[in-house]
Amino acid sequence: MSEATPGHLVWRLSMKWRVAVDRALAHRGLTHAQYVMLASLYGLERDGRVPSQRELADHTGLEALYVSKLARSLDADGLMQRTRDAVDTRTMRLELTAKGREAIEPAIAEVAALLDKLLAPLGGRRGARTKGFVRDLTELLDTPL
Template sequence: MSERGTPGHLVWRLAMKWRVAVDRALAPLGLTHAQYVLLSSLYGMRRDGLRPSQRELADHAGMEALYVSKLARTLEADGLIARTRDPVDTRTVRLELTERGHEAVRPALDTVRVLLERLLAPLGGRDDPRTEEFVRDLTALLDAPLDTPTP
């Protein structure tokens, strides 16, 4: 292995570097990285014509459903999202951005876009073939099951 660490250690370090950088960049906007992930995911899903449930949003964002529920309550209290019961299945809570949420997420999207350009610059930027390969590799790693198989 490299002097810098094992692949798992490097993935951990990159994830932490990204999380800290996004937290710092979004702090002036009053958002954390986790709040940004929830808001930007809602923004993108709505743009695609979806009005997701908390569970659907959790799956889309790669977050635990309980954590999304907690974040959603905080963001609702801040006036950034609305949580409503599904009229067909009252156990299901649907989420959507409020107007204030739209106003908060737009500058956050721009801020994170600039940060992403900085992160990907060593690979040639967002549209470089090296970045496309990097995305394929990350996707393959994310798709790999890590659960221990039962005998």
């Protein structure tokens, strides 16, 4: 059997992670993509930002069209609010609702516990091997194609 390529391993790890998050959050009625949107918005708001759909797409790595579709769905579910930017009416700003905050806070804790399990072989979230792994992944993500 031939050795797995780095691309294959990255793909397998990303799929493993997506499936694990989907399973962990199914009881909350959240998919991995919805979690990424809500958790990212939560973090950006904690930094004092009210991001546009485009800014959230750039932050999450999701396609802008997909973010728009998810934002409409999460807005309809009462988890986030979409409002037109006062200066540029083509821009849609996103904010969590109280219901969205109530939904995402315990989900973030659950995903953090899941991440602890996934990273245990590297010494946990704060381990030296994990820090190196994060540096390597960041370098790869920051490298233009």
